[in-house]
Amino acid sequence: MSALPTSSRTPRTATRRGGRAAAPYSFLAPALILFVAFLAAPIVYAGYLSLRRVKVSGLGLGAGARTEIWAGLSNYSRSLADPDFMPSVYRIGAYGLIVVPTMLGLALLMALLLDAGRTRVGTFSRTAIFLPYAVPAVISSLLWGFLYLPRVSPFTDLVQGLGFTPPDVLSGSWVLWAVANIAVWGGTGFNMIVIYTALRAIPTDLFEAARLDGASDRQIAWRIKIPIVLPSLIMTFVFSLIATLQVFAEPMTLKPLSNTISSTWTPLMKVYRDAFVRNDIYSAAATSVIIAVATFAVSFGFLKLVGNRAFNQED
Amino acid sequence: MTISTVVPAVPATAAPPATARNRRGNRRNSTLATVLLLLGALYCLFPVLWVLIASTKSSGELFSTFTLAPSTHLFDNIGDLFAYRDGLYWRWMANTVLYAGVGSAVSTLISAMAGFALAKYDFPGKKFVFNVILAGVLVPGVILAIPQYLLLAKVGLTNTYWSVLLPSMISPYGIYLSRIFAAATIPTEVLEAARIDGAGDWRTFGRVVLPMMKSGLVTVFLFQFVAIWNNFMLPYIMLGDDHLFPITVGLSGLLNQGASQPAMYITVVTGALISIIPLVALFLSLQRYWRVDLGAGAVKA
Numbered sequence: 001m002s003a004l005p006t007s008s009r010t011p012r013t014a015t016r017r018g019g020r021a022a023a024p025y026s027f028l029a030p031a032l033i034l035f036v037a038f039l040a041a042p043i044v045y046a047g048y049l050s051l052r053r054v055k056v057s058g059l060g061l062g063a064g065a066r067t068e069i070w071a072g073l074s075n076y077s078r079s080l081a082d083p084d085f086m087p088s089v090y091r092i093g094a095y096g097l098i099v100v101p102t103m104l105g106l107a108l109l110m111a112l113l114l115d116a117g118r119t120r121v122g123t124f125s126r127t128a129i130f131l132p133y134a135v136p137a138v139i140s141s142l143l144w145g146f147l148y149l150p151r152v153s154p155f156t157d158l159v160q161g162l163g164f165t166p167p168d169v170l171s172g173s174w175v176l177w178a179v180a181n182i183a184v185w186g187g188t189g190f191n192m193i194v195i196y197t198a199l200r201a202i203p204t205d206l207f208e209a210a211r212l213d214g215a216s217d218r219q220i221a222w223r224i225k226i227p228i229v230l231p232s233l234i235m236t237f238v239f240s241l242i243a244t245l246q247v248f249a250e251p252m253t254l255k256p257l258s259n260t261i262s263s264t265w266t267p268l269m270k271v272y273r274d275a276f277v278r279n280d281i282y283s284a285a286a287t288s289v290i291i292a293v294a295t296f297a298v299s300f301g302f303l304k305l306v307g308n309r310a311f312n313q314e315d
Numbered sequence: 316m317t318i319s320t321v322v323p324a325v326p327a328t329a330a331p332p333a334t335a336r337n338r339r340g341n342r343r344n345s346t347l348a349t350v351l352l353l354l355g356a357l358y359c360l361f362p363v364l365w366v367l368i369a370s371t372k373s374s375g376e377l378f379s380t381f382t383l384a385p386s387t388h389l390f391d392n393i394g395d396l397f398a399y400r401d402g403l404y405w406r407w408m409a410n411t412v413l414y415a416g417v418g419s420a421v422s423t424l425i426s427a428m429a430g431f432a433l434a435k436y437d438f439p440g441k442k443f444v445f446n447v448i449l450a451g452v453l454v455p456g457v458i459l460a461i462p463q464y465l466l467l468a469k470v471g472l473t474n475t476y477w478s479v480l481l482p483s484m485i486s487p488y489g490i491y492l493s494r495i496f497a498a499a500t501i502p503t504e505v506l507e508a509a510r511i512d513g514a515g516d517w518r519t520f521g522r523v524v525l526p527m528m529k530s531g532l533v534t535v536f537l538f539q540f541v542a543i544w545n546n547f548m549l550p551y552i553m554l555g556d557d558h559l560f561p562i563t564v565g566l567s568g569l570l571n572q573g574a575s576q577p578a579m580y581i582t583v584v585t586g587a588l589i590s591i592i593p594l595v596a597l598f599l600s601l602q603r604y605w606r607v608d609l610g611a612g613a614v615k616a
Contacts, residue, residue: 024432024438025432026516028433031429031448032429035451035485038459039454042458042459042463043454045462046461049465110352113351116348118348119348120344120349121352125352127602128355128357129355129359131359131360131363132362133541133598135363136544136594138564139590142566142584142587143362144362146369146580146584152378152382157381188359193605242455245455248548252551253567256570256573289458291458296453299453
């Protein structure tokens with residue numbers, strides 16, 4: 001490649017400007033077409049459906065007996081008044097309060113331990129802890145689901161040996177913890193890698209000086225490393241939050257093994273039931289919009305609150 | 316913006332060769348750190364270890380012998396799994412490879428093109444397009460799955476390979492990453508030079524830009540590959556014909572059958588084991604590409 005200085009631009013380049021101006025749009029075209037077709041259009045369509053309902057005239061038989069009409073906000077009020085909806089929201093709130101701090105706390109701890117480099121088991125542990133990211137949520141729920149069964153669980157013998165009756169973790173209030181454990185198991189490793197990558201990018205001299213002044217590993221972690229990787233922690237927090245509010249595969253997979261998990265255990269499961277079991281797509285659309293707006297408000301609000309330090313850094 | 320081509324992301328001046336293994340200096344090992352990391356590793360490996368052992372048991376032994384006691388029925392179980400409805404399991408594996416492989420390859424190319432345009436061109440509407448894509452990163456999939464199904468139903472594409480492939484081809488996060496990677500790795504002078512040599516924009520993209528972005532694009536590809544491989548809700552909603560199922564939806568259905576035919580459980584366990592082998596192998600061999608600093612918005616590879 002000849003590296004001509006940029007100042008040697010010839011008039012010939014100018015004549016090609018028409019083509020040049022179109023180039024970025026042609027590069028963007030496939031992404032924009034797919035974005036509109038599979039993101040924008042479905043969002044608009046969900047909003048539209050949430051404001052519609054079916055009007056049944058006569059006996060509801062024959063063509064034209066069922067017509068779609070505007071419903072105002074009635075789907076929303078119906079959705080919010082559904083006795084299954086608010087419990088699923090509280091459940092997901094409690095679930096998020098368990099999963100997000102536990103998962104990110106463990107991820108940060110493991111990343112700091114790896115970065116401190118005071119152990120010979122670093123590579124092995126890093127690989128082992130990251131491994132669950134390669135296991136789909138359905139498969140991990142399946143594996144843990146079997147391990148939760150009292151007849152399979154290795155802890156049954158252990159707990160019985162100690163003279164206690166082992167709890168059935170697939171029933172009662174234990175289920176929430178059982179599902180949370182699967183999410184923590186699957187998500188810690190990925191977040192650990194993200195934080196670890198950020199830690200590795202900190203220039204060593206930033207804390208070598210502190211160490212010479214007698215700072216301990218713990219002080220260096222709290223005062224230097226954690227503040228520097230804060231943008232990574234914010235991003236992992238936002239992505240974890242979005243994932244938490246959408247939990248679906250884990251409880252759907254555990255459902256056949258547990259009587260406690262109802263078909264509306266999480267808000268997303270309720271959306272699925274309304275749309276495909278009850279064939280009430282209008283109510284399902286309204287519930288989806290409520291969840292999406294809530295998720296967007298929470299994640300966007302959080303990013304604003306922390307001053308948008310994570311996205312857009314280079315602008 | 317921190318992009319480092321050396322594997323440990325350390326400034327070259329930081330460490331003398333003696334401390335190459337341990338950039339924080341050769342200091343005493345900490346027993347506590349070792350114990351905590353090993354506990355973490357044990358927790359993460361335990362279910363994998365269990366499924367390895369459980370798939371060697373017979374259907375009766377699964378619920379009667381000690382959890383971690385291996386048996387001798389692995390090949391019988393694999394035989395049963397592959398015999399299930401004339402090898403439907405293989406079909407699910409092949410479908411998963413198709414969805415994840417084709418979906419993420421196309422998605423990566425589309426993301427690279429869009430990311431390159433957003434990073435290296437100035438054009439009216441650029442800021443708007445970028446903000447819309449950024450908002451797309453935060454859109455929860457929940458609002459999309461059902462209207463996507465209804466829209467695809469209108470054009471008769473549900474219950475086809477396309478219904479899973481097409482929505483998987485767009486990844487706002489992939490575009491976001493590609494833009495950062497293009498901005499960091501492609502010097503404007505190189506583009507100028509190619510232009511002066513008479514190369515068109517597409518030729519420059521194919522011959523110059525793509526090779527320079529390669530390691531970042533591997534990361535984008537892996538991200539999308541794992542996301543599609545692990546996806547459950549989209550194929551679960553879109554597909555009715557079990558010959559089109561990916562492995563996640565297929566195994567979930569098998570588990571449901573176990574409620575009425577407990578002999579099915581051992582087949583499910585064996586199927587779970589075999590299904591995780593390819594992705595685990597892919598992970599271990601491409602581990603060095605997982606250097607994603609979400610905070611700095613940087614891909615380090």
